[in-house]
Structure formats: structure tokens, C-alpha cells
Amino acid sequence: MSEARFDRPRRLDTFEVVFQVAMLTLRRSLRGFRLLWPVLLVLLPGVLAISIARGQPPERQEGFFYLILAFYHFGIAVPVVALILSTSFPWPESDEGTLTYWFTAPASRWAIYIGRTMASLAVGTLLLPISVLAIGLPLEIEIAGPMQSAVTATLLAFPAYVGLFSLSSVCIRKTLVVGVVFVLIENSMSFFAGTIAKLTLVYYVRSLMWPESSPIGRDMLQKAARIDDPASAAVAIGVFVGVAILTILVALPLIQTIEYRGKHAQPG
Amino acid sequence: MSDDPIIHVENLTRSYGSVVALNEVSIDLKPGVVGLLGPNGAGKSTLLRILTGELRPTIGSVTVLGMEPFANPDLYHRIGICPEQEAMFDDMTGVEFVSFLLRMRGWSPPEAASRTDEWIERVGLVEARGRRIRGYSKGMRQRIKICTAFAHDPDLLLLDEPLTGLDPLWRHKVQRMVADCAERGATVLFSSHVLHEVEAVTRDVMLLHRGRIAAEGNAREIRALIDQHPHRIRILAEEPRRLAVHLMQWDCVESVCVTDTGVRLTTPKPEAFYSRMTDESADGDLGVRGMESPDDCLQSLFDTLVLKRPVIAVADRNR
Numbered sequence: 001m002s003e004a005r006f007d008r009p010r011r012l013d014t015f016e017v018v019f020q021v022a023m024l025t026l027r028r029s030l031r032g033f034r035l036l037w038p039v040l041l042v043l044l045p046g047v048l049a050i051s052i053a054r055g056q057p058p059e060r061q062e063g064f065f066y067l068i069l070a071f072y073h074f075g076i077a078v079p080v081v082a083l084i085l086s087t088s089f090p091w092p093e094s095d096e097g098t099l100t101y102w103f104t105a106p107a108s109r110w111a112i113y114i115g116r117t118m119a120s121l122a123v124g125t126l127l128l129p130i131s132v133l134a135i136g137l138p139l140e141i142e143i144a145g146p147m148q149s150a151v152t153a154t155l156l157a158f159p160a161y162v163g164l165f166s167l168s169s170v171c172i173r174k175t176l177v178v179g180v181v182f183v184l185i186e187n188s189m190s191f192f193a194g195t196i197a198k199l200t201l202v203y204y205v206r207s208l209m210w211p212e213s214s215p216i217g218r219d220m221l222q223k224a225a226r227i228d229d230p231a232s233a234a235v236a237i238g239v240f241v242g243v244a245i246l247t248i249l250v251a252l253p254l255i256q257t258i259e260y261r262g263k264h265a266q267p268g
Numbered sequence: 269m270s271d272d273p274i275i276h277v278e279n280l281t282r283s284y285g286s287v288v289a290l291n292e293v294s295i296d297l298k299p300g301v302v303g304l305l306g307p308n309g310a311g312k313s314t315l316l317r318i319l320t321g322e323l324r325p326t327i328g329s330v331t332v333l334g335m336e337p338f339a340n341p342d343l344y345h346r347i348g349i350c351p352e353q354e355a356m357f358d359d360m361t362g363v364e365f366v367s368f369l370l371r372m373r374g375w376s377p378p379e380a381a382s383r384t385d386e387w388i389e390r391v392g393l394v395e396a397r398g399r400r401i402r403g404y405s406k407g408m409r410q411r412i413k414i415c416t417a418f419a420h421d422p423d424l425l426l427l428d429e430p431l432t433g434l435d436p437l438w439r440h441k442v443q444r445m446v447a448d449c450a451e452r453g454a455t456v457l458f459s460s461h462v463l464h465e466v467e468a469v470t471r472d473v474m475l476l477h478r479g480r481i482a483a484e485g486n487a488r489e490i491r492a493l494i495d496q497h498p499h500r501i502r503i504l505a506e507e508p509r510r511l512a513v514h515l516m517q518w519d520c521v522e523s524v525c526v527t528d529t530g531v532r533l534t535t536p537k538p539e540a541f542y543s544r545m546t547d548e549s550a551d552g553d554l555g556v557r558g559m560e561s562p563d564d565c566l567q568s569l570f571d572t573l574v575l576k577r578p579v580i581a582v583a584d585r586n587r
Contacts, residue, residue: 007373101356104322104344106344106345
């Protein structure tokens with residue numbers, strides 16, 4: 001065995017690993033068609049706003065704004081974008097065979113996981129506010145306040161979904177399928193008034209955008225989304241931060257210990 | 269220099285559900301190049317995945333460079349891996365891929381760039397350096413994998429079928445790289461199902477069969493046994509008929525059969541065949557794109573070996 005054939009570089013520290021992984025993941029996210037579905041999801045409500053609501057009376061435009069935010073943006077776009085961005089690692093890469101390169105790099109698995117999650121958060125944080133703007137900007141109403149609170153609610157809810165889905169991706173092989181089922185069930189549960197709705201993230205995100213100053217918006221959320229008793233902003237923020245931190249903290253030890261045996265790793 | 273083995277495996281058993289992939293394997297690997305030989309399904313890749321820390325032993329213990337391998341970054345800092353599977357980050361160029369892995373190993377950007385250039389040149393991918401890996405041929409992908417395994421000058425190289433998909437010329441060059449690496453003091457574990465690939469880089473061979481070490485020792489003795497069996501080789505060629513006519517004139521070739529993509533042949537003298545093929549392929553006139561040897565002959569050798577070793581034979585019957 002050779003001893004000190006050359007000065008081997010020191011191992012990267014955790015911050016450097018997280019940075020390297022996040023930057024590579026970001027660069028790769030921006031290539032090819034990876035972002036096609038998230039971008040389509042984000043731009044679709046803008047197309048709807050222009051084609052359906054533009055030119056309608058201001059009350060109807062306002063109603064449309066709250067309706068599409070409550071149902072489409074928070075019910076579908078935010079969780080599905082989180083699902084797409086955060087479930088490609090580690091199980092899918094294990095099946096593909098590329099996980100070997102991540103998990104045999106001289107870096108902790110959990111640091112690599114954090115780097116990947118940071119990249120997902122960065123991409124979603126850039127994309128999803130565009131969805132809110134795409135809905136609000138074509139409409140000729142005073143919506144600066146509601147748009148601001150919708151963007152804030154988006155940026156608070158998105159990490160919670162990323163945490164949930166990336167945790168499930170650490171533990172479960174078919175996370176994409178599980179995630180789609182989760183979104184469907186969560187949306188269905190959110191229409192039940194009372195305790196059942198309060199078990200969903202959608203309830204809290206709709207509460208965060210509760211329009212105190214807009215009777216049309218309140219009416220829309222009460223009737224259509226069946227929110228009679230919105231959670232306070234502090235509770236909603238607590239739920240999102242709590243879910244995001246808790247899921248990531250649970251994922252860290254799990255990813256260190258789980259054996260990812262992809263489809264290519266057949267006995268032999 | 270310590271006398272501790274580079275790889276210490278004790279009573280290692282690894283099962284996938286009811287399938288036992290490795291069965292009470294014990295190995296003490298000293299510095300140098302060691303060939304891990306076995307037919308497909310013998311347990312070679314499972315053993316290598318345990319040594320690289322991707323899998324855990326079901327029973328038994330493993331230490332590599334004195335460390336437990338599972339999820340151990342300190343170990344990964346010192347080893348180079350050429351995995352069996354072809355998958356890579358296909359959306360990256362060859363240069364980006366190698367450079368990123370070097371950066372993850374602590375090399376500064378200029379050092380990583382310079383090492384990447386050096387190794388991209390050594391594996392003959394200078395012209396393809398800026399192309400996405402997605403567009404690489406099988407041989408080019410294999411060479412990029414080899415590049416990532418060697419580029420950081422590891423103390424231990426774990427190479428899983430590194431010559432798969434390479435043409436004779438590149439097989440020879442990679443074998444040379446392995447030998448150079450060993451000369452510099454690194455330890456290499458080189459898996460293959462073709463004895464002649466292993467024999468070109470080392471005389472020390474471990475035979476793995478049905479999850480057990482069937483034999484350990486000198487490759488020459490093993491070759492003497494294997495050469496009693498006709499050796500089959502498949503060659504991918506641009507012009508199969510022309511190659512077949514050419515090969516039929518070789519003394520070391522027993523029979524030749526033309527297929528859609530190349531030729532299949534048998535040879536009683538595989539060493540002479542591989543040596544002549546490497547020489548004649550060097551100028552590219554033969555149009556050989558790749559070469560592989562099915563493990564039938566090895567399988568029959570293993571059957572012979574197992575039958576000669578009553579302990580293993582009895583153990584196998586009991587499984």
C-alpha cells in the first residue's frame with residue numbers, strides 16, 4: 001500500500017457538499033425538459049385568467065382570483081410542483097443506477113440529501129410566485145394585497161410539501177404515485193368542515209390567504225372551499241414550519257441507514 | 269507499511285429475500301491486483317457493492333482499508349469505483365461529470381479541471397469531451413466510468429467488469445492502466461467473468477461460484493483447466509463476413525459463425541487469440557467494435573472445480 005503518494009485533498013465540509021450538490025442539481029434542473037411540467041402547471045392559471053376572467057366585471061374577476069388560487073394554485077400547483085421537484089432522489093436514482101455516484105462520493109448521505117432538497121426549494125421558490133402573478137396580473141382589480149399574501153402563503157407551504165414528499169422519497173420506492181394519491185386525498189379531505197379539514201395543509205394555506213378586507217373573497221372561500229373558521233396566521237405558519245423541519249429531521253437519519261438496492265442490483 | 273489486509277471479509281453472507289447471493293465468504297486481500305472471477309450470477313457484483321458500502325452484509329463482517337464501508341465518506345475518499353451498471357448523469361457532458369466527481373472529492377476547481385483534462389485524454393474522449401453522456405456509445409460510457417474511478421488516484425480500486433463493451437485496443441489500454449495503478453502502490457480488485465481479462469493484469473485470482481469462494485490462487489493453473497474447454501467469443505463487427513473470412517485463417521480459431529451484428533467463434537487457445545486480436549485491431553482495419561466472452565466455459569470449469577472440492581460440493585447440495 002502506498003503511503004502518501006501525493007497530498008490527497010481534504011474532504012469537503014458539509015456546507016461545501018451541500019453547495020456543490022445544490023448547484024449541480026440546479027444546473028441539471030434547468031436543462032432539457034425537466035421543468036416542462038412545473039412550468040406548464042405554473043402558467044396554466046395565467047392562460048385561464050386571460051381567457052375566462054379578463055373583461056368580466058371586477059367582482060367576478062375578484063371571485064375568479066380567489067377561486068383559482070384556493071383550488072388550483074394551493075390545491076394542485078403547489079403540491080404537484082413540490083412532488084415533481086422533490087421525488088427524484090434517492091429511490092428513483094437508485095433504480096436508475098446513478099445513486100452509486102452520489103452515495104460513494106466522500107460526503108455524508110444526509111448532506112447530499114440537504115443539497116438536493118435546497119435545490120428543489122430554490123426552483124419552486126422561483127417558479128411558484130410566477131403562478132400567483134400569472135393569475136393576478138391579467139385581472140383589472142386591486143389585488144396587490146391579496147397577491148402579496150398568496151405569494152407569502154405559497155412560499156410557506158411549499159417547503160412543507162417538499163419536506164413531506166422528499167421524506168416519502170427517502171422511505172418509499174413509488175413516491176410519485178403515492179404523492180399523487182396524497183394530493184387527491186388531501187384535497188378531498190379539505191372540503192370536510194371541522195377537524196378533518198384541519199388535518200390538511202391546504203386548509204392552513206387557504207387560511208393564510210383569508211381575505212379580511214374582501215367580502216367577495218371571503219364568500220368564495222366560505223362557500224366553495226368551505227372554510228368557515230380559518231386558522232390564525234401564527235398557527236398556519238407554525239404548521240408549515242413544523243412540518244418542513246420535522247420531515248427533514250426525520251429524513252436525515254433514515255437516509256443514512258436505509259439500504260437503497262435499485263432495480264439494477266439483482267442478486268449476482 | 270501495515271500488515272493489515274486491505275479488505276477483510278469474514279463469514280459474509282448476503283441474501284436477497286430467499287436468494288442467497290453470497291454464502292459465508294471470507295477474504296483477506298493484501299496489496300496488489302486481484303482478479304475476482306466468476307460467471308454471471310456468482311455474486312461478484314453483490315460482493316463489490318458490499319465493499320463499496322452500497323449494501324450491507326446480512327451476516328458477517330467487512331472492513332475495507334480498516335473501515336466499515338456502509339455509508340462511510342472517509343472510506344470513499346480513498347477508493348475508486350467502476351460500477352457495473354451503465355447509468356450516469358446523462359444530461360452532463362463527460363467533462364462536467366468527471367470534474368464534478370473530482371470537486372466532490374475535494375479537488376479545487378483548477379485542479380479538478382486539470383485532472384479531468386488529463387484523464388479525458390487518457391481515456392481517449394478528447395473529441396467527445398463536450399458532448400452529453402447521453403450520446404456516448406457503450407464503449408465511451410465505459411471509458412468515462414473508468415475515468416471517474418482512476419482520476420483521483422485512489423488507494424483502492426474496485427472495478428466491476430471494467431472491460432465490458434470496450435474494443436480490444438481499449439481493453440489493452442485499460443489493463444495497462446490497472447497495471448500502472450498497481451505499480452504506483454494501489455490495490456485493485458478487478459471483477460470479470462473472463463479469465464483472460466483478469467490474467468492480463470494479475471496472476472492472483474479468486475473464483476467465486478454460487479456465492480462462495482470456489483478457489484483462490486494462480487491464474488495460470490486455472491487457465492490450464494479452462495483451456496481444456498473450448499472458449500467461445502462474440503465479436504461485434506462492422507463487416508461480419510469480411511472479419512469471419514479473415515479469422516478462419518488464424519490457427520488459433522477453431523470455428524467461426526457469422527451473425528447479423530458480428531461473428532461467433534470458438535478457440536482452443538484463447539490467450540493466443542486475444543493477443544493476436546489486440547495486435548491486429550490496433551489499426552482499426554478489422555472493424556471490430558466490441559468483444560465479449562460468454563461464461564459457458566467458465567461455468568463448466570466451476571462445475572469441475574466444485575466437484576473436485578468435496579466440502580463445497582456437499583455444502584452446495586445442502587443449500
